Amino acid sequence: MQLQQRINAFIELGTFLKHFASETSAIEAPINENKVHFEAMQSAIVSAKNTNGWFTDDNLAYAFKSWSEALTQEQLTNWLSPYKISEERTAKAISIVMAGNIPLVGFHDFLCVLLAGHKAIAKVSSNDAALLPVLSNFLIAQEPAFKERITITSEKLPDFDAVIATGSDNTALYFNHYFGKYPSIIRKNRxxxxxxxxxxxxxxxxxxxxxxxxxxxxxxxxxxxxxxxxxxxxxxxxxxxxxxxxxxxxxxxxxxxxxxxxxxxxxxxxxxxxxxxxxxxxxxxxxxxxxxxxxxxxxxxxxxxxxxxxxxxxxxxxSKNHVPFGRAQKPNLNDYADGVDTMAFLLDL
CATH class of the missing domain: 3.40.309.10 (Aldehyde Dehydrogenase; Chain A, domain 2)
Known part of the structure; x- marks a missing residue:
């Protein structure tokens, strides 16, 4: 699977998410083969709201809109242009331990892992477990080779080669102990x-x-x-x-x-x-x-x-001299959490 094939699948996903980018938006004439994904997404949204009271219609729509605007050919190409992503790379298994504080908060790590050419093992939070499986199934429908590259679990992690884990200062102590022998990015409270x-x-x-x-x-x-x-x-x-x-x-x-x-x-x-x-x-x-x-x-x-x-x-x-007012929750794809370049980390493995 070539890089452009992976990019194309995420571009299609961005188009898919546009249908859910408004509280009042209706899905208009879905393509027949994608109808199952539209219905699955509608069901996942209901499940997400029922599971997590902080996941309101407004906040879910905002998250989907933000990602639909980020997953375009222009945005993805501009982001990836400084990196050398080899097509001969040996795919490593990367465990992604996701937080559940806001909708799809671990999606950027998921995106980085797959575009870098690795396998994503996403351990989802119980507070945000419904959405990523639907998006993953959509990606697989666009590019079947992703089926061997994506694992989603809420249980104990299978074997992996490196880890990206996000949590609190307390969980970081556990992460450092448990994942200490692996290449890792461990994020704490900020x-x-x-x-x-x-x-x-x-x-x-x-x-x-x-x-x-x-x-x-x-x-x-x-x-x-x-x-x-x-x-x-x-x-x-x-x-x-x-x-x-x-x-x-x-x-x-x-x-x-x-x-x-x-x-x-x-x-x-x-x-x-x-x-x-x-x-x-x-x-x-x-x-x-x-x-x-x-x-x-x-x-x-x-x-x-x-x-x-x-x-x-x-x-x-x-501030006027830093991130502009109103842009805190609209980061660019190269605005890496904690200032650590996730893509560079993955490409160096």
Whole structure:
């Protein structure tokens, strides 16, 4: 199976995902031989929502839309052009231990493994087990040679040659112990931050709200902490956040908001509150659901130096000079998690 054949299969998958990229989109006249995949995807979406209350129609559609836009000939070609992917490569078995915090969070690793010419052994999370099997079956229908290259399991991993594992700081200790003898990428907890300088427009603040609230803030690329200049006018931020006011209507989110607010108030901790988001001054990076931590700063250069020293804890920085507002959960294909080039790792095996 040549690289272009693999690319073509993923391009078809991108086209397939467009049908599910809107909460209200209808599948129009599916090709007969693909009807089974359309129906399987519809069923998987229902299963995903029933299994994981954070997987709403809106968030699922957003994930599908993002991947449909990424899996194009132009995007894939531009991404892969710097790499030398040999067609004579011996396929290695790569175990991918996937997290289940947001829909299809491990799909980029899955994509990298298969396009690099290896075999993907995907250990899916119980929180996100329904979607990948359907997408894999679609890929196999487009390119039958993938059948020998894809294994999906929720049980003990079969034999493998290398591993990519994503989890928390605690699970990373286990991963390092269990996978220590294998070539590996082990990912720990990371969070994203935003720097505000006070000159942002309302549109930029509304875009930042997407970085905060998309996937209910559960992703490592979601902004969980703000850095604002001393004397900042919070009305600018809250006016932008207002576009996400309906997030409080999700009962799981509302329960977190009510709980965290009660705990902080009982502890006499000062808060800023707009009735669907709590702002708490805190030096930590990882904030609870419904809470956004913040710190003030005097000098931008000093702040940049501080964040550089903390880069092991930061997934991305959102600001006018870093990742643009609104783009935190729309990474490019070469925006590798933790800054580790997954494709280079796979090609060096």
């Amino acid at each position: 969070n994203s931050v935003a720097i505000i300088d006070g000159t942002e427009s309302k549109a930029e603040m509304e875009a930042l709200a997407n970085d905060v609230f998309r996937y209910f803030g559960l992703g490592c690329r979601n902004v969980s902490k703000l850095y604002v200049p001393e004397g900042y006018d919070w009305d600018h931020l809250f006016n932008g956040m207002y576009s996400w006011k309906d997030v409080i209507n999700n009962h799981k989110y509302m329960n977190n908001y009510d709980y965290n607010k009660a705990v902080y108030l009982m502890s006499l901790i000062p808060l800023l509150d707009n009735e669907f988001l709590l702002l708490k001054e805190d030096t930590a990076f990882s904030s609870p659901i419904s809470v956004l931590f913040y710190q003030t700063y005097k000098d931008g250069t000093t702040l940049e130096a501080l964040l550089a020293a903390e880069k092991a804890h930061i997934q991305c920085i959102v």
